[in-house]
Amino acid sequence: TNNPPPPPTPMRNAVRRVKIYAPLVLLLVIVIAVVQLVRPLPAPKLKLTAKATYTFPGGAPNLPWPTEGQASMAAAGLGTIGSSGEQKPVPIASVTKSMTAYIIMRDHPFKKGEKGAMIDVDKTAETEGQKDKSDNESTLNTVREGEKISEYDAIAALMIPSANNIARLLARWDSGSQEAFVKKMNDTAKELGMTNTTYTDPSGLDATTVSTAEDQVKLGLKIVEIPALVDITRMPAWTDQTGKVWQNWNRLVPFNDSLGIKTGTTTKAGGNLLFAAQKKVGDTNQLLVGAVLGQHKPPIIDTVIAQSRSLLIATQKEVQGAPVVKKGQVVGYVDDGLGGHTPVVATADVQAVGWSSLTVDIKLGDGGTAIPESAKAGTQVGVLTVGDGASQVKVPVALQRALETPGFGSKLTRIG
Structure with missing residues (x-):
């Protein structure tokens, strides 16, 4: 029992350090994993994949303007x-x-x-x-x-x-x-x-x-x-x-x-x-x-x-509708914030309203309702809007397939 400790060697020093720090590293990994798994998920967002604008073909309207005034x-x-x-x-x-x-x-x-x-x-x-x-x-x-x-x-x-x-x-x-x-x-x-x-x-x-x-x-x-x-x-x-x-x-x-x-x-x-x-x-x-x-x-x-x-x-003759999206067409996706993309489709035909040469905006939004973290295929999750103000046309969009909550791997490896 009174024998002196063996003389230090590089190998003995390395083993000793592993014994000291390995439990700490393991504990840190466990803490990080728990934090990753329990922290709130990012709010799902809609992303537009359809064209963001539509331009009516032709030149500017030729209206019968008065010759005076x-x-x-x-x-x-x-x-x-x-x-x-x-x-x-x-x-x-x-x-x-x-x-x-x-x-x-x-x-x-x-x-x-x-x-x-x-x-x-x-x-x-x-x-x-x-x-x-x-x-x-x-x-x-x-x-x-x-x-x-x-x-x-x-x-x-x-x-x-x-x-x-x-x-x-x-x-x-x-x-x-x-x-x-x-x-x-x-x-x-x-x-x-x-x-x-x-x-x-x-x-x-x-x-x-x-x-x-x-x-x-x-x-x-x-x-x-x-x-x-x-x-x-x-x-x-x-x-x-x-x-x-x-x-x-x-x-x-x-x-x-x-x-x-x-x-x-x-x-x-x-x-x-x-x-x-x-x-x-x-x-x-x-x-x-x-x-x-x-x-x-x-x-x-x-x-x-x-x-x-x-x-x-x-x-009145110049102002017309033009089809821009067909029913069932994929117009965007739900981004779960962790790399998951679930396509959304228009639930009806969509037309733009305007006149020749006019460009109108096409937007995809949640319609003021929070997008769920999971939902069945066909669930309405937003609105596709063509145009602005009183002339805008709105059509709901729905999930093309089931929206699923991000899995264990996605939660564990997310950054940010």
């Missing part, structure tokens, strides 16, 4: 189809009331079928209502001081017979004064990117209220997002609170799926029209917005309506 056409969610004429600020007359109506409906909304707030008719509104005789203004001459008019009827008076006195009444009701409301009009124009627009009154009677066709289309694209407002502008006629019937100056309605929006005519401004329409393409309802300004060939109201009708009908 300026015009513009656009589709909600798809962009501008085209424009004509120099886009310089010009008087827009009663087209101005489109902004007045938009602000009122934005800040005091009511739903289709409702009447909205009740507005007190003041002495000014009654007095100005008689300017149809003295100054040849468009007015609602049936309102009387002390009565009330519903917000719905006020907007209808604004947009159908183009009542200047009601435009001013709404401005005072909303903002306390016409000046304060005009500031709100210009602030809103700036927010909408209407960089060539200046409002100086809520009715458009002032020739200093100016805009461009492209700017008015920007406003029109916001107006068609308000169903209760479109429900008014698309009416061929409106009956006021006294039973008097007023015809819509915009004689595009109710033809060609027209939705209104607003005419504006004065000697200086000529004939002007901001208009909208719809077209059914597949299962989608496409919204089209156009503006024609500065038509001076008499009678100016007939000229601008005729020019707008030609432009509208031609645009």
Whole structure:
């Protein structure tokens, strides 16, 4: 027992180190393996394998643009189809009331079928209502001081017979004064990117209220997002609170799926029209917005309506659907984050909506629902979207085969 230890040698030193460190290494390996196995799995994500865009064949649409003034056409969610004429600020007359109506409906909304707030008719509104005789203004001459008019009827008076006195009444009701409301009009124009627009009154009677066709289309694209407002502008006629019937100056309605929006005519401004329409393409309802300004060939109201009708009908013909994905086609996969890819397929045929030369985006997303870690084949796990905004087409995508939770080996060897 008192024998000295054997002398150290390289071999004995190596064995001794193994005996000391091997248990530590083994323990470390076990700890790492446990951590790898129990830590949360990465959230599965959808990856697109189909083409990310689709371009309609052919050149830009050749629309029947007016030979004078300026015009513009656009589709909600798809962009501008085209424009004509120099886009310089010009008087827009009663087209101005489109902004007045938009602000009122934005800040005091009511739903289709409702009447909205009740507005007190003041002495000014009654007095100005008689300017149809003295100054040849468009007015609602049936309102009387002390009565009330519903917000719905006020907007209808604004947009159908183009009542200047009601435009001013709404401005005072909303903002306390016409000046304060005009500031709100210009602030809103700036927010909408209407960089060539200046409002100086809520009715458009002032020739200093100016805009461009492209700017008015920007406003029109916001107006068609308000169903209760479109429900008014698309009416061929409106009956006021006294039973008097007023015809819509915009004689595009109710033809060609027209939705209104607003005419504006004065000697200086000529004939002007901001208009909208719809077209059914597949299962989608496409919204089209156009503006024609500065038509001076008499009678100016007939000229601008005729020019707008030609432009509208031609645009409706141009907007078509094109098949981009077939039902059952693999459009992407679920990435489990650990190297596993499970294909997903479209559950129905998918078509893009647009016109020749237009490029639309194709996107694959989860549709706001978390993708499961495992699921049966055929389970819907996301949405394929073609286009944007009101013009987009959406189709669910489903698993082509079962989605399985990552296995032991995948969990153990994952990095990151």
